[in-house]
Amino acid sequence: MAFIITPESNNNDEDYDFAVYGPNVTCSTLGNSIRCSSTNPPAAAVPTLTGLSDTETDLSEGPGAAGNGFVRSIDAIAGEEYYILIDNFSQNGGFDLEFTGTALLPDSPQNDAGPNNNLNLTECDVVGNPNDGITNYDLESNTTTIIGTQTNTIITYHISEEDASLGNGALASPYLSTQNRQTIYVRIENTLTECFIIDTFTLTANLGPPIITPTPFVLCDNNDDGDDANGFVSFLLSNKDTEILNGLDPTDYTLTYHASQADADAGTGIIDKTTPYINTSNPQTIFVRVQENTGLLCLNTVSLELEVDPLPAANPLSLVQCDEYNDPADGISLFNLNEAVDQITGGTTDRAVTFFEDLTSANAGTPSITNTDTYQNITTNQQLFVRVTNNANNCFRISTLDLQVSVTSANNAFLSICDDDGIEDGFRTFDLTQANAQVLFEIATPNLSVAYYETINDALSESNAFTMYTNSTPGTQGVDIVYARIEDNLNQCFGINQVALFVNPLPDIEEVSEAFLCEGASVIIDSGLESGNSNDFDYLWSTGEITERITVTTAMDYTVTVTNQLTGCFKDRTVTVKTSSPATITTIEINDASDNNTVTINVNGSGTYEFAIAYNGSNIRTYQDSPIFTNVPPGFHTVYIRDKNGCGPETTQDISVVGFPKYFTPNGDGFHETWNVEGVSSQVLGNSIIYIFDRSGKLLKQLVPSGNGWDGTYGGRLMPSSEYWFQVKLGDGRIRKGSFALIR
Structure with missing residues (x-):
């Protein structure tokens, strides 16, 4: 047994060490290594490879520069087990382990079913809840296919890959799945070498035909059994077939109805769905069984609710109308049929009420009376038919409405x-x-x-x-x-x-008025009646007087109530009586000897006053509400003040306004022949003195305002047309200067 450890990194400093333990030791009791190398390649100046080699004789080498990275291979016997410890001293990366000796790993077993032989198992869901996807499976039905022609091979089935790897928790058949589409792990093991592989297949539960739970089968109660209020009617169950199959081809399935779930599961106690079935309770639950006609013959069951809705109340009624339409004695009138709705339905809401002239139309629901608020009866004591429909379930009941015409009356x-x-x-x-x-x-x-x-x-x-x-x-x-x-x-x-x-209408009077009471006098006030005969009205004053007019001597508010004797309608009038008197002048402020002379008249009195000035002896007066006059010409004038409320006498006073003419024309035509100060006389500012100068400041004339004025000569010689200057020392101490023009 030999091998080569090749670093994946190309770094020349890569340093892998290894040690081999065995044979037939355990991981917890490895003992001493039988081969090891800790040579450092850079120190020994050798490649970074290390391992076992048939050409080496040493059993160990290193550390540092000692050795070349390889030690002698191991003579191994088939079936022995060794542990190899590989250590990366430099920590630069992973490695490849290549076995180069004569020893080979034994061949692994295989799944002889091959990739195209589907091992997935499908069963009808017949255990417990038929819709939970959990049922029994014969796992061993796949064993022969998996082993095929292999020998020394055993098959076990497991719930997880970990159990299959460790050989733990082998499953036995019949196996009850834990969920639909559950994965099963199969361990295929060679009994001689103990080598094994793991493969998978899927357990799928057929839930039966994909039918749906139908909506409740609801019918309205009827009188078929002689009682339309007992909750029992006839149902034709086959009417629900199409809804339950939900698009499935009815030729592929058998659909039956049963009184209990047990009957549906067993396929017993079948109710004939082609003949009317009378419910046994209200509501009642029956059960539907649908089974495949071919294949696994899987089946499914659902429940069906049978319900009977009650008919709405529809009370017979008479509707009495007055005979006030066209001929009041013909028994024909207009009826508002809607007025009967509440009594017919008993005041129940969510009801549709329609009216018909005959019973056949009422049962058919058409044609109904459309002008229900203005229906004209055809005959006296006519009977209509009323269809009352429950809007929630469309159940209806028919009753009658008798139309009668009343001959009674009340008073206008x-x-x-x-x-x-x-x-x-x-x-x-x-x-x-x-x-x-x-x-x-x-x-x-x-x-x-x-x-x-x-x-x-x-x-x-x-x-x-x-x-x-x-x-x-x-x-x-x-x-x-x-x-x-x-x-x-x-x-x-x-x-x-x-x-x-x-x-x-109310009395036609002026509601608010004023009257003025002159000091020491009396005034007559009246009701203010503007139309109508005064004798047709009653009067009541706040003074207690009851005549149309009264005389008063005190300033205050007086009220009178004017009442129409025929209708009793009345209206109040208020007369405000105010006092008034002639004006008393307190001061007259004159701002004169200027380009814009003003006069302000100050008065006392209880009246409302208006003012006027008559200029230079004229009797022409224009009255104004303001006591201030502007642009008053110079001269001697008269001031007038009168009470607008009519209380006399008028108040007057003479005034003088001083002014200076802007020019004079001593040409013998009789106009503007001399120049003098206006508004000054021997009686008014009589000690005033006037000085006249030429343009160079030479004194030409000194005169007094009460004289004839300057005639435009100096030393008997006519002065030329020019601008001349003056200085006036008025008798009240004022001094005024200015200029004027001499025009010839």
């Missing part, structure tokens, strides 16, 4: 209200329930109720009922009519009557 009524909602547009919202007492007056029938509608058709069909209603015709232009429908507690019509609605 009227409601009248004032247009006092603050808008006075002739529209008001009526609480129609206030007419109930009039509508039901002196009617002895108990338990009557009243509902209101806008039209007679709405009242007949009981559509769009309301209690609060706003009239559509303004109160001054007409009357609105609504309809009161009277019913008993069984929803039967007792009568349909009219209710007239009136909106009465």
Whole structure:
């Protein structure tokens, strides 16, 4: 036995060492090595190979530079067992181990089944739950095929590869699988050499035909057995075949129905599926068996629920309508059939209710009455048929609805209200329930109720009922009519009557007014009535007086309530009486001798005042609310103040506004012949002095404002057209300077 250890690394420093133990020792008691080499190739200057060789004589070598990496081969006997320890001292990589002696490993056994002989086993799932994929298998059925022509070979079956490698836990048949599509490991071992290989095959459980559990077989209860409420009906079970097979070819399978799971498993107690089967309980579970007709004859079973749904309640009923449609005595009217629904169904929700004129249509479900809210009966005391369907299961029951026409009636009524909602547009919202007492007056029938509608058709069909209603015709232009429908507690019509609605206008008065009371006087105030005869109204003042007009002497708020004697509608008026008086001037502020003269008049008084100025003796006055006047021309003027509320007398005062003309024209035409200060007289600022200069500052004239002014001469000589300068020392101490033009 010889071998060569070749490092996989090309590194020249690679250093592999080895030792061989044996023969026939154990891993735990190896003893001393019989061959070993620890030569370091770089130190010994030899290749990095090491091992056993027939050409060597030494049994061991090394360490370091000692040796060449090889020691003598071993003379071995077939069947002996040796251990080889290989150590990589340099830790650079792996190695290849090549046996080069005459000893050979014995041939391994093989799977004679070959790659094309499928060893996988398939069985019907007949153990326990038929749908869990766990069943029994005869593993040894594969043994003969695996061994083939081999001798000295044994076969064992295992649950894992580890067990197969160690020869542990061999399985016996019949073997119960642990899952569907389970892998089994087979150990094929030569009994002489103990060499073995491991192969696999798969256990697959046939779950039977891939049928499905059908949906419950649900039928509505019926009267076939004389009782449509006992929960027993006839089922034709074959109607479920196609659903259960779920696309399988029915010719490949046999499908049977059974009363118990045991019968289904055994194939006994078959129920005839071609004849009606009456359930024995509600609900009832029966069982379905489906078996293959060929092959392994595997089968599968499922359950089928038989259920009987109850029919919905459908109570017979009479619906009474008033004869208010067209001819009120012909027994023909309009019926809102929907009003009967709650009583027919007992108030149960999730019900569809349809109406028919004959029983055949009701059973077929068509044609139904479509105008259910305005159905006109064909004959008096007509009977309709009502089909009540449970929307959850589509089961239905048929009942009757008798249509009757009432000849009773209640009272017409009227409601009248004032247009006092603050808008006075002739529209008001009526609480129609206030007419109930009039509508039901002196009617002895108990338990009557009243509902209101806008039209007679709405009242007949009981559509769009309301209690609060706003009239559509303004109160001054007409009357609105609504309809009161009277019913008993069984929803039967007792009568349909009219209710007239009136909106009465409020008195036409001016609601707010003012009056002014001059000091020491009295004033007459009135109700402010703007239309209508004053004798048709009542008056009540806050003073307790009841006449249309009263005389007052005190400033305050006075109220009067004006009431229409016919309608009782009223409206309040407030008159605010204020005092007023002539104005008293306190000061007049004059800002003059400027380009923009202003006058401000300050007054006292309880009135509201307006102001005017009459300029230079004129009697022309333009009044304004502001006491301030601007751009007032110079001169002597009169100020006027009057009370806008009419209290007199008017207050006046004369004023003087000082100003300087911008030019004069001494040309003999009688206009602007001299230049002088305006608004100054011997009585007003009489001690004022005026100085006139030419452009060089030479004094040409000194004069007083009360004189005739400067005529444009100096020393008897006419002065030329030019600009001249002046200085005025007014009598109140003010000094003003400026210029003016002499134009010839």
